[in-house]
Amino acid sequence: xxxxxxxxxxxxxxxxxxxxxxxxxxxxxxxxxxxxxxxxxxxxxxxxxxxxxxxxxxxxxxxxxxxxxxxxxxxxxxxxxxxxxxxxxxxxxxxxxxxxxxxxxxxxxxxxxxxxxxxxxxxxxxxxxxxxxxxxxxxxxxxxxxxxxxxx
Amino acid sequence: xxxxxxxxxxxxxxxxxxxxxxxxxxxxxxxxxxxxxxxxxxxxxxxxxxxxxxxxxxxxxxxxxxxxxxxxxxxxxxxxxxxxxxxxxxxxxxxxxxxxxxxxxxxxxxxxxxxxxxxxxxxxxxxxxxxxxxxxxxxxxxxxxxxxxxxxxxxxxxxxxxxxxxxxxxxxxxxxxxxxxxxxxxxxxxxxxxxxxxxxxxxxxxxxxxxxxxxxxxxxxxxxxxxxxxxxxxxxxxxxxxxxxxxxxxxxxxxxxxxxxxxxxxxxxxxxxxxx
Numbered sequence: 001x002x003x004x005x006x007x008x009x010x011x012x013x014x015x016x017x018x019x020x021x022x023x024x025x026x027x028x029x030x031x032x033x034x035x036x037x038x039x040x041x042x043x044x045x046x047x048x049x050x051x052x053x054x055x056x057x058x059x060x061x062x063x064x065x066x067x068x069x070x071x072x073x074x075x076x077x078x079x080x081x082x083x084x085x086x087x088x089x090x091x092x093x094x095x096x097x098x099x100x101x102x103x104x105x106x107x108x109x110x111x112x113x114x115x116x117x118x119x120x121x122x123x124x125x126x127x128x129x130x131x132x133x134x135x136x137x138x139x140x141x142x143x144x145x146x147x148x149x150x151x152x
Numbered sequence: 153x154x155x156x157x158x159x160x161x162x163x164x165x166x167x168x169x170x171x172x173x174x175x176x177x178x179x180x181x182x183x184x185x186x187x188x189x190x191x192x193x194x195x196x197x198x199x200x201x202x203x204x205x206x207x208x209x210x211x212x213x214x215x216x217x218x219x220x221x222x223x224x225x226x227x228x229x230x231x232x233x234x235x236x237x238x239x240x241x242x243x244x245x246x247x248x249x250x251x252x253x254x255x256x257x258x259x260x261x262x263x264x265x266x267x268x269x270x271x272x273x274x275x276x277x278x279x280x281x282x283x284x285x286x287x288x289x290x291x292x293x294x295x296x297x298x299x300x301x302x303x304x305x306x307x308x309x310x311x312x313x314x315x316x317x318x319x320x321x322x323x324x325x326x327x328x329x330x331x332x333x334x335x336x337x338x339x340x341x342x343x344x345x346x347x348x349x350x351x352x353x354x355x356x357x358x359x360x361x362x363x364x365x366x367x368x369x370x371x372x373x374x375x376x377x378x379x380x381x382x383x384x385x386x387x388x389x390x391x392x393x394x395x396x397x398x399x400x401x402x403x404x405x406x407x408x409x410x411x412x413x414x415x416x417x418x419x420x421x422x423x424x425x426x427x428x
Contacts, residue, residue, distance in 0.1 A: 038331045042347035069199065069340045072348070074332035075297035079306040088298075095199045104200060107339030111196040115208070119191035120161035128165050135172045135411055140164055144191045149211045150204060151246055 009058035013097070017055060020093050026083040027052045033077035033087050039070050046070035048077055048087050055090070068094045069105050119144030153269055155222035155260075157185040158212065158232075160368075161192040163224050166376075167368040169411025173396040174224055174262050176410060180403050181270055181278070185222065190215045193231040207243040209235030213257055214249035220258035222265050226367035230294035232259045233301040261295060263366050263395060267311050272318055280404030282320025283426045287398075288360035288390075289313055289323050290352065290374070292367035293332050306330075315395060316364055319402035327355045333370040349373040350384045362391045362422055364398050375416045391419045401426065 018024060033048040034040050040047055045067045054062040062068065071091035078087050098104065104112070115121055124132070129139040155178075163171050178185050194208030209231045213221075223229045239254050260268070266275060289312040296304035304311060307330060313323040334348030353374065356363060365371050375392035382388055392415065400410045407427070412419050 038328070038334075038348055038351070039337060039344060042351065043341070043344045046344075070337055070344065072293075072332045072334065072336040073198070074293040074336075075306070076293070076331065078298055092198060092202055096202055099200045105340045107342075108199055111339050112200040115192050115194075115196050116204075121192055121196050122161055122165035124165045128168075131414070132164070132168050135168055135414075137164070137168055137172055137175075138187075142189055142191075149191075149208060149247070 004057065004059065006057075010060045011058045013060040013063055014055050014058055016097065017090060017093050021086055021089050023083070023085045024052055024056060024090055027056065027085050028083060029053060030082065032080050032082060033085075036076040036080045038074060038076065039072050043070065048091070051094075052085070052087070052090065055094070063094055063098050063101065064103055066105070068098065069108065071095075116146065116150070119146050119149065153182070153265075154184045154186070154219045155265065156188040156216055156219045158188045158190060158193075158216075158221045158223050158228065160223070160225050160228040162372075163368040167371055167394070167414075169397065169414040170224055170368055170371065170394040173394060173400050173410040176405050177396040177400050177403065180400075180405060181266075181275075183265065183270065186219065188212075188216055188221065193225075193228040194235070195227045195231045198231075203240070203243075205231065206235045206238050206240065207247070210239055210243050210249065210254065211247055213254050213259075214247045216257055220260060223259065223261050225369065226261065226292040226294035227369050229259060229261045230301060237301070261366065263295070263311055263315065266315065266399075272314055275315075275399075276318040279319055279402045281402055281427065283398070283402050285321050285361040285422070285426055286324050286359065287316045287321045288326055288356040288363045289316055289329075290333065290363055290365050290370055291330060292365060292370045293330075295366055296330075312364065312366060312395065316398065319399060321398075324359050326359055328352055329355075333367075333373045335369040335373045338373075345373065346377060346380050347384065349377060350381045353378065353381055353388050353390060354385050356390060357385075357388055360390070361425070362393055362398075362419075364393050364395055366395055368394075378417050389417060391415065391417045391422045393419070 031049045073088045124140045190212045194205035197205035296302050296309040297306045299306040316323045334345035338345040397410045
């Protein structure tokens with residue numbers, strides 16, 4: 001078990017999250033989220049109850065933990081939370097913060113760059129287009145002006 | 153009934169069989185579709201930058217005309233609905249689109265269009281070939297959650313069960329029915345995502361002849377990754393059909409028009425069983 005040193009805690013991360021999603025302060029640690037979580041069921045490192053506890057205590061390292069990225073955004077926890085904590089949104093805020101500090105799992109970063117560069121996650125190959133043609137679907141050849149979407 | 157078809161960027165490339173079958177079914181039901189040429193819904197941007205994700209979805213909505221959008225994928229549906237709620241003025245101004253248009257524009261998943269616009273009973277009257285089989289339906293989380301975006305029950309949705317049963321099949325109960333397929337964590341930890349898929353497929357094995365889904369992300373896991381899952385579970389061999397492939401058969405559309413050659417888990421023996 002990891003030791004919590006209260007001298008190292010800092011509420012800056014919690015306060016930033018709270019500003020975007022105030023519901024975290026209602027968490028009373030019942031663990032319904034964790035009990036409902038299909039990710040926790042196969043990989044107990046991802047424990048939403050614990051992540052919220054770490055956040056509320058001011059353990060700012062939580063942002064740099066790999067496990068915060070594992071939320072599947074299935075919303076089972078949110079629907080069952082008796083306190084109305086919007087848990088997937090909290091996780092999303094944490095991963096957004098992590099990215100702005102330079103932390104991102106490789107696969108997520110690759111997907112992000114692909115969409116930012118090309119406007120799509122999948123660019124069809126000539127093989128994909130032949131497959132579409134055999135199904136009597138039109139070929140896809142669109143290109144998107146991503147500057148128009150994101151500016152600059 | 154006129155809809156703008158928003159396929160998203162994933163379905164047309166990795167699941168064109170879902171697109172072709174949905175289009176054939178709509179033709180047969182006189183639901184007119186016009187393809188909306190638009191990029192990604194922004195879903196893959198969410199974990200990294202949710203503001204950009206909303207902007208991307210707003211851009212998609214800005215390209216639409218007056219006709220409501222029909223989606224084929226639950227993740228796209230949720231991204232577009234969320235953006236409608238969280239449209240920020242800065243993004244709207246840059247994209248030169250007015251808030252009123254975004255708020256007015258309807259976004260409906262194909263399944264919702266069938267039930268709400270066409271209607272279950274009229275659809276039941278159109279069934280030509282009752283499909284006598286046991287089906288495990290998988291909704292896909294973003295078909296009904298979060299409840300702030302949808303009207304279906306977040307725990308016990310029933311639209312897809314109803315739609316499967318009007319085709320003459322039995323929708324079987326199973327554990328973890330409303331749980332996630334695992335696809336959203338694939339980019340973070342492939343092993344975790346496959347273990348999640350495995351749990352669901354194991355719950356279904358022996359109880360159902362096929363699985364019926366409504367989302368290309370779920371199809372990616374249950375159908376395309378079923379071989380990987382079998383390394384954890386042993387042989388599964390559970391065919392996975394997008395709902396319009398299933399409904400198409402019941403409407404009497406010839407199977408060769410429903411893209412079955414692209415399904416990864418072989419469907420031949422299932423087709424022989426229900427069409428004989």
